[in-house]
Amino acid sequence: MQQACEPALGDLALRAANAYQHGMPLCARPYQAMAQALGCSEQQLLDTLRRLRQQGVLNRVGPVFEHRRAGASTLAALPVPPRDIPAVAARISQYPEVNHNYLREHRYNLWFVITAPHRDRIDQVLADIAATTGLAPLDLPMVQAYRIDLGFPLEAPA
Amino acid sequence: MNTHPALAPCQARQLRRLLETGLPLAAQPYLQLAEQIGATEDAVLAQMRHWSDSGLFRRVGLVLNHRVLGFRANAMLVLDVPDALMEQAGRQLGGAAGVNLCYQRPRRLPDWPYNLFCMVHGRRRDEVRARIDLLLRAAGLHHLPHRLLFSTRAFKQCGGRYAPGNNHE
Numbered sequence: 057m058q059q060a061c062e063p064a065l066g067d068l069a070l071r072a073a074n075a076y077q078h079g080m081p082l083c084a085r086p087y088q089a090m091a092q093a094l095g096c097s098e099q100q101l102l103d104t105l106r107r108l109r110q111q112g113v114l115n116r117v118g119p120v121f122e123h124r125r126a127g128a129s130t131l132a133a134l135p136v137p138p139r140d141i142p143a144v145a146a147r148i149s150q151y152p153e154v155n156h157n158y159l160r161e162h163r164y165n166l167w168f169v170i171t172a173p174h175r176d177r178i179d180q181v182l183a184d185i186a187a188t189t190g191l192a193p194l195d196l197p198m199v200q201a202y203r204i205d206l207g208f209p210l211e212a213p214a
Numbered sequence: 215m216n217t218h219p220a221l222a223p224c225q226a227r228q229l230r231r232l233l234e235t236g237l238p239l240a241a242q243p244y245l246q247l248a249e250q251i252g253a254t255e256d257a258v259l260a261q262m263r264h265w266s267d268s269g270l271f272r273r274v275g276l277v278l279n280h281r282v283l284g285f286r287a288n289a290m291l292v293l294d295v296p297d298a299l300m301e302q303a304g305r306q307l308g309g310a311a312g313v314n315l316c317y318q319r320p321r322r323l324p325d326w327p328y329n330l331f332c333m334v335h336g337r338r339r340d341e342v343r344a345r346i347d348l349l350l351r352a353a354g355l356h357h358l359p360h361r362l363l364f365s366t367r368a369f370k371q372c373g374g375r376y377a378p379g380n381n382h383e
Contacts, residue, residue: 065283073276080275082262084242084255098241105239105276112282116236117243119271121374126270129374131319131331149370157370160290160363164326167290167363171374194326196319200300202308203316203332204272 065113068096069104073113080117123198128175130197132182133164134189141166144189153181164194220260225251229261231377236277281368285335287342292328294321294359300330306353307332312345327359339364 065073071094081089091101108114123129136144141159148168149157157168172178182193221229228251237243244262245255265271280288295303300318307330308316315333336342343362350356 073278076275077278078273078275082259082266082274084244084259086237086243087239087241102239102241109239112279115277115279115372117239117276118233118237119265119274120277121234122269122272123374125268126374133326145367145369152375154370155372155374157368158288158365159367159369160365162361162363167365168370169374173377194322196322196326196331198317198319199329200304200318201316202304202318203313 065108066104068094068100069108069113072101072104073108122204123171127171127173128178128197129169129171130178130182130195132168132170132185132196133194134166134185134191135164136166136189136191144191147188148185151181151185153177220257220264221251221253225253225257226261227377229253229258234375234377279371280335281371284337287336287339288365289334289336289339289342289346290363290365291332291334291346292361292363293330293332293355294327295330295355296358299358303330303353303355303358306355307349310349310353312336313349328361 072090075094076090080086083089085098087101087105088098091098094101105114105117109116121127134144134148145157145159145166148154148166151170153170153172154168155171157166159165160167170178170181172181178195182195185191185193229247232247232250238246240246242255244258248255248258251258266274291307293303304316304318307313312334313332314335315331317331318329319331321327321329334342334346336345342364346362347356350358350360
């Protein structure tokens, strides 16, 4: 297990993260509007966001696409023999269609999300994965969403 | 205000592809995007508003990496919910504080019997486990077959790539 060494976020970063995970102004100078609400300068906010991106805390700023409107997606899983995990995980991550790719504690231990413009392409990727790994993927597309919010509340670490 | 999409279809496709990797961290991010696709800032903003209003975006904002922030205990709770109970169970768990995602997905028998998926993040495993236990008891769902699949490693985490012809970055 990795030693916990979370980057200290700082007050402005924490407030920005909490205020703008769920939405931000859609206007020509969004960072200026956000900075005004946070009580700092546009430059200070941009510097803070750049630092967060360098630290890996901020993946990106912008839209999270709605799967069903943006294209097709599925959650897939493979039962990978432990000794093959590094190779199979690397192989899966190579697909541009795969975004999240996680190891989890279960017989089905490699879990990943596939997104594509159309379902046909997802079927191709799944078939390709089955052919190259010799493992049968679970294909678990969403049937119904009961909660889709991807943000989460942040507190200053105790 | 003009409600028609303001960009040519090929420009709109290019813009979507650029958006998948995020907005530039610059004072006028939409102007930078506009310059890359040969359009005006106003046209890009109009297109963004059109997409936003039509539900293409789930949200527009800061997308954070929870693992880097110390939310390392990341559990996928999966339950085998009888079809007749699904709507109620989905609403209860989806509405609970601390549940980030709650989706119904198909069972794949005999390999996979679970049909309701919830994501719960926390700093420590025992804390997440206790929270989920409480949640299931409060919802009266703890008697249903369920499993907690904690993640032990993230190999890849980025936004979805939906736009056609997007094969790198």
